[in-house]
Amino acid sequence: MSEFRRQSLVAYGQPLRExxxxxxxxxxxxxxxRVICCGVCHSDLHVQDGYFALGGDKRxxxxxxxxxxxxxxxxxxxxxEAAGESADGVVVGREVAVYPWIGCGACPPCRAGEExxxxxxxxxxxxxxxxxxxxxxxxxxxxxxxxxxxxATFAGPLMxxxxxAYSALKRxxxxxxRGPVLLVGLGGVGMMGLALARALFR
Ligand SMILES: [Zn+2]
Ligand SMILES: [Zn+2]
Numbered sequence: 784m785s786e787f788r789r790q791s792l793v794a795y796g797q798p799l800r801e802x803x804x805x806x807x808x809x810x811x812x813x814x815x816x817r818v819i820c821c822g823v824c825h826s827d828l829h830v831q832d833g834y835f836a837l838g839g840d841k842r843x844x845x846x847x848x849x850x851x852x853x854x855x856x857x858x859x860x861x862x863x864e865a866a867g868e869s870a871d872g873v874v875v876g877r878e879v880a881v882y883p884w885i886g887c888g889a890c891p892p893c894r895a896g897e898e899x900x901x902x903x904x905x906x907x908x909x910x911x912x913x914x915x916x917x918x919x920x921x922x923x924x925x926x927x928x929x930x931x932x933x934x935a936t937f938a939g940p941l942m943x944x945x946x947x948a949y950s951a952l953k954r955x956x957x958x959x960x961r962g963p964v965l966l967v968g969l970g971g972v973g974m975m976g977l978a979l980a981r982a983l984f985r
Contacts, residue, residue, distance in 0.1 A: 789916035791852035795833030799915065802852050809867040812923045816881060821914030822858030822940040825971070830855055830909065848910050856915035857883035857908035858943045860935035863927070870924050879927040880938040881919065883907035914939075940975070948976035952983055959984045 787806040790799040809815045829835050834842040859881040866873040885905045886898030893901050905911040905922070913919060921927065930938035955964065964984060966976050 787916065787918055789852070789854045789912070791854055792831055793852045795831065795846055799855070806918055807920045809865050809870065809920060811867045812869045813867045814863060814870050814873055814921045814924050814927060815865040816859070816861040816879065816919050816921055817864040818859060818861040818914050818916060818919055819878070819935040820860055820939050821856040822943065824858060824943050827855045827908070854912040854914070854916050855908050856913035857906065858939040859883065859907065859914035859919055860930065860939035861919070864918065866924070873924045878930065878935060880930045880942055881907065881914070881921055882926040882928060883913065883942055885911070885922060885926060940971070944972045944975045945979070948972050948979050952976060952979055
Protein backbone atom coordinates (compact mmCIF):
# COMPACT_ATOMS: atom_id res chain seq x y z
CA MET A 784 0.00 0.00 0.00
CA SER A 785 1.43 3.38 -1.02
CA GLU A 786 1.90 6.43 1.13
CA PHE A 787 -0.89 8.88 1.80
CA ARG A 788 0.53 12.19 3.08
CA ARG A 789 -1.73 14.70 4.76
CA GLN A 790 -1.40 18.06 6.48
CA SER A 791 -3.59 17.18 9.44
CA LEU A 792 -5.46 19.04 12.12
CA VAL A 793 -4.17 17.16 15.17
CA ALA A 794 -5.35 19.64 17.86
CA TYR A 795 -7.68 22.64 17.65
CA GLY A 796 -5.94 26.02 17.67
CA GLN A 797 -2.62 24.44 16.67
CA PRO A 798 -0.70 24.42 13.36
CA LEU A 799 -1.38 21.56 10.94
CA ARG A 800 1.10 18.66 11.07
CA GLU A 801 2.08 16.11 8.46
CA UNK A 802 0.65 12.66 9.09
CA UNK A 803 1.21 9.61 6.90
CA UNK A 804 -1.26 6.78 6.45
CA UNK A 805 -1.93 3.96 4.01
CA UNK A 806 -3.41 5.22 0.76
CA UNK A 807 -7.10 4.26 0.72
CA UNK A 808 -8.21 1.79 -1.96
CA UNK A 809 -11.49 2.92 -3.58
CA UNK A 810 -14.35 0.43 -3.23
CA UNK A 811 -17.79 0.32 -4.86
CA UNK A 812 -18.56 3.73 -6.36
CA UNK A 813 -15.60 5.46 -4.66
CA UNK A 814 -12.96 7.34 -6.66
CA UNK A 815 -9.44 8.14 -5.45
CA UNK A 816 -8.19 11.56 -6.58
CA ARG A 817 -4.53 12.61 -6.54
CA VAL A 818 -4.67 16.22 -5.43
CA ILE A 819 -3.07 18.83 -7.71
CA CYS A 820 -4.08 21.80 -5.59
CA CYS A 821 -6.50 22.77 -2.84
CA GLY A 822 -7.50 26.33 -1.97
CA VAL A 823 -7.47 27.72 1.57
CA CYS A 824 -10.90 29.05 2.60
CA HIS A 825 -11.51 31.26 5.63
CA SER A 826 -13.78 28.45 6.93
CA ASP A 827 -10.65 26.28 7.20
CA LEU A 828 -9.32 28.76 9.76
CA HIS A 829 -12.58 28.60 11.76
CA VAL A 830 -12.51 24.79 11.76
CA GLN A 831 -8.84 24.90 12.80
CA ASP A 832 -9.88 27.16 15.71
CA GLY A 833 -12.72 24.76 16.59
CA TYR A 834 -15.34 27.50 16.82
CA PHE A 835 -17.11 30.28 14.98
CA ALA A 836 -17.08 33.65 16.76
CA LEU A 837 -20.71 34.81 17.12
CA GLY A 838 -20.00 38.35 18.37
CA GLY A 839 -19.17 39.53 21.88
CA ASP A 840 -17.67 36.56 23.66
CA LYS A 841 -20.16 34.06 22.22
CA ARG A 842 -18.74 31.05 20.36
CA UNK A 843 -20.27 28.23 18.35
CA UNK A 844 -18.31 25.08 19.23
CA UNK A 845 -17.68 22.94 16.11
CA UNK A 846 -15.20 20.46 17.59
CA UNK A 847 -17.79 17.63 17.75
CA UNK A 848 -18.14 17.36 13.97
CA UNK A 849 -14.98 15.31 13.25
CA UNK A 850 -12.42 12.95 14.76
CA UNK A 851 -8.74 14.04 14.89
CA UNK A 852 -6.39 13.82 13.11
CA UNK A 853 -8.50 15.39 10.39
CA UNK A 854 -7.68 16.71 6.90
CA UNK A 855 -9.10 20.15 6.05
CA UNK A 856 -9.49 21.58 2.53
CA UNK A 857 -12.60 21.69 0.33
CA UNK A 858 -11.45 23.62 -2.79
CA UNK A 859 -9.95 20.57 -4.48
CA UNK A 860 -8.76 19.87 -8.02
CA UNK A 861 -6.85 16.75 -9.00
CA UNK A 862 -6.42 13.74 -11.23
CA UNK A 863 -8.41 10.48 -11.11
CA GLU A 864 -5.94 7.86 -9.88
CA ALA A 865 -8.15 4.83 -9.18
CA ALA A 866 -11.82 3.89 -9.00
CA GLY A 867 -13.97 1.22 -7.36
CA GLU A 868 -15.62 -1.50 -9.44
CA SER A 869 -18.99 0.33 -9.53
CA ALA A 870 -17.67 3.83 -10.31
CA ASP A 871 -19.11 4.03 -13.81
CA GLY A 872 -17.79 6.43 -16.42
CA VAL A 873 -14.59 7.28 -14.57
CA VAL A 874 -11.47 7.80 -16.67
CA VAL A 875 -8.16 7.30 -14.88
CA GLY A 876 -5.89 10.28 -15.58
CA ARG A 877 -8.78 12.71 -16.10
CA GLU A 878 -8.35 16.14 -14.42
CA VAL A 879 -11.35 17.10 -12.31
CA ALA A 880 -12.61 19.55 -9.74
CA VAL A 881 -14.23 17.87 -6.71
CA TYR A 882 -17.65 19.06 -5.56
CA PRO A 883 -17.19 18.83 -1.76
CA TRP A 884 -20.75 19.44 -0.45
CA ILE A 885 -21.67 15.78 -0.14
CA GLY A 886 -24.82 14.82 1.78
CA CYS A 887 -26.17 11.66 3.42
CA GLY A 888 -28.22 10.90 0.31
CA ALA A 889 -31.34 9.95 2.31
CA CYS A 890 -32.83 13.07 3.95
CA PRO A 891 -35.40 15.39 2.27
CA PRO A 892 -32.81 18.06 1.20
CA CYS A 893 -30.53 15.35 -0.27
CA ARG A 894 -33.43 13.74 -2.13
CA ALA A 895 -34.28 17.19 -3.53
CA GLY A 896 -30.72 17.54 -4.84
CA GLU A 897 -29.63 20.01 -2.14
CA GLU A 898 -26.89 17.94 -0.50
CA UNK A 899 -25.19 21.18 0.57
CA UNK A 900 -28.14 21.67 2.98
CA UNK A 901 -27.88 18.17 4.55
CA UNK A 902 -27.79 18.12 8.37
CA UNK A 903 -26.01 14.73 8.45
CA UNK A 904 -23.51 15.65 5.75
CA UNK A 905 -20.08 14.31 4.80
CA UNK A 906 -18.77 17.60 3.39
CA UNK A 907 -15.15 17.09 2.33
CA UNK A 908 -12.71 19.02 4.51
CA UNK A 909 -15.50 19.82 7.01
CA UNK A 910 -16.82 16.44 8.22
CA UNK A 911 -14.92 14.00 5.96
CA UNK A 912 -11.19 14.15 5.18
CA UNK A 913 -10.47 16.81 2.54
CA UNK A 914 -7.82 18.02 0.15
CA UNK A 915 -4.79 19.21 2.16
CA UNK A 916 -3.28 15.84 1.29
CA UNK A 917 -1.68 13.87 -1.51
CA UNK A 918 -5.03 12.16 -2.17
CA UNK A 919 -8.71 12.45 -1.35
CA UNK A 920 -11.37 9.73 -1.47
CA UNK A 921 -14.64 10.78 -3.16
CA UNK A 922 -17.71 8.55 -2.57
CA UNK A 923 -19.18 8.73 -6.11
CA UNK A 924 -18.11 9.97 -9.57
CA UNK A 925 -21.11 12.34 -9.72
CA UNK A 926 -19.11 14.75 -7.51
CA UNK A 927 -16.34 15.09 -10.13
CA UNK A 928 -16.49 17.90 -12.69
CA UNK A 929 -14.48 18.44 -15.86
CA UNK A 930 -12.93 21.89 -15.70
CA UNK A 931 -11.05 22.19 -19.01
CA UNK A 932 -9.98 24.71 -20.27
CA UNK A 933 -9.73 26.31 -16.80
CA UNK A 934 -6.54 25.54 -14.86
CA ALA A 935 -6.78 23.39 -11.72
CA THR A 936 -5.70 26.35 -9.57
CA PHE A 937 -8.84 28.22 -10.66
CA ALA A 938 -11.22 25.23 -10.78
CA GLY A 939 -10.61 24.25 -7.13
CA PRO A 940 -11.68 27.60 -5.59
CA LEU A 941 -14.77 27.62 -7.82
CA MET A 942 -16.14 24.80 -5.64
CA UNK A 943 -16.48 27.14 -2.62
CA UNK A 944 -15.88 30.86 -3.15
CA UNK A 945 -17.06 30.53 -6.77
CA UNK A 946 -20.31 28.72 -5.89
CA UNK A 947 -20.94 31.02 -2.90
CA ALA A 948 -20.64 34.17 -5.02
CA TYR A 949 -22.54 32.67 -7.96
CA SER A 950 -25.51 31.51 -5.85
CA ALA A 951 -25.71 34.94 -4.15
CA LEU A 952 -25.72 36.73 -7.53
CA LYS A 953 -28.38 34.37 -8.92
CA ARG A 954 -30.68 35.41 -6.05
CA UNK A 955 -30.72 38.94 -7.46
CA UNK A 956 -32.94 37.64 -10.25
CA UNK A 957 -33.89 40.42 -12.66
CA UNK A 958 -33.03 43.20 -10.15
CA UNK A 959 -29.56 43.25 -11.68
CA UNK A 960 -31.06 44.18 -15.07
CA ARG A 961 -32.73 47.30 -13.61
CA GLY A 962 -29.95 48.95 -11.65
CA PRO A 963 -26.40 48.80 -10.35
CA VAL A 964 -25.22 45.88 -8.23
CA LEU A 965 -23.29 46.76 -5.07
CA LEU A 966 -20.79 44.22 -3.72
CA VAL A 967 -19.83 44.86 -0.11
CA GLY A 968 -16.37 43.52 0.64
CA LEU A 969 -13.74 42.32 -1.83
CA GLY A 970 -12.04 39.37 -0.18
CA GLY A 971 -11.86 35.95 -1.82
CA VAL A 972 -15.63 35.57 -2.29
CA GLY A 973 -16.07 39.25 -3.23
CA MET A 974 -13.41 39.16 -5.93
CA MET A 975 -15.01 36.02 -7.33
CA GLY A 976 -18.38 37.84 -7.18
CA LEU A 977 -16.96 40.81 -9.09
CA ALA A 978 -15.64 38.58 -11.88
CA LEU A 979 -18.91 36.61 -12.08
CA ALA A 980 -21.10 39.76 -11.97
CA ARG A 981 -19.19 41.17 -14.95
CA ALA A 982 -19.85 37.97 -16.87
CA LEU A 983 -23.52 37.61 -15.81
CA PHE A 984 -24.79 41.20 -15.97
CA ARG A 985 -23.33 42.80 -19.07
ZN1 LIG B 1 -15.04 27.42 1.82
ZN1 LIG C 1 -28.86 14.36 3.69
